Amino acid sequence: IEYAPILRSPVRQLEVVVLASPLTRARHTAQAFTQKVSREMGVDIPIVVHPMAIEINFGVWENQVPETVSNSEAIRMQLYRRCHAGIKAEGGESFAECILRANRLLQALETSYPGKMIILFSHGTLGAAIQLLLGDPKLVNPDGSVYWRDSRLLPHASPVSLLRIL
Numbered sequence: 001i002e003y004a005p006i007l008r009s010p011v012r013q014l015e016v017v018v019l020a021s022p023l024t025r026a027r028h029t030a031q032a033f034t035q036k037v038s039r040e041m042g043v044d045i046p047i048v049v050h051p052m053a054i055e056i057n058f059g060v061w062e063n064q065v066p067e068t069v070s071n072s073e074a075i076r077m078q079l080y081r082r083c084h085a086g087i088k089a090e091g092g093e094s095f096a097e098c099i100l101r102a103n104r105l106l107q108a109l110e111t112s113y114p115g116k117m118i119i120l121f122s123h124g125t126l127g128a129a130i131q132l133l134l135g136d137p138k139l140v141n142p143d144g145s146v147y148w149r150d151s152r153l154l155p156h157a158s159p160v161s162l163l164r165i166l
Helices: 004-013 024-041 071-081 095-112 124-133
Strands: 016-020 047-049 117-121
Touching: 016 024, 024 047, 024 117, 095 124
Parallel strands: 016 047, 016 117
Antiparallel strands: none
């Protein structure tokens, strides 16, 4: 993690909250970050694990490809990959539902941590939902449809400043 120095002045001036998804990969990255900040700056920042910061629930698609699921699930998986926001796997969550959860997460964070810098360690699809809620125009196509996959997602393991657009 090479970007801890960007926090030198804000960490000293603001109260910082490090929030992580309950999934191991996000928690481990958050731990590496807070350990680096602690070593370099002498600032201990606790990690808050928040259940709403978890990746979208892929249900029966988890760790699968279209060839390994039923025909009906393969069709739904292909539609999801083409950014049909209402499509979800059996036992899973649609992108539309993920947006609603992301909105509840943002509301909870605004209520619980007003005026604080929040550093979130989460996942691509939830990040895209947050980007959309905060008004990032690169997720909206010229025809008004939404595209939340691949190149339009937030970069992995890179600092990105997101502010609510009022």
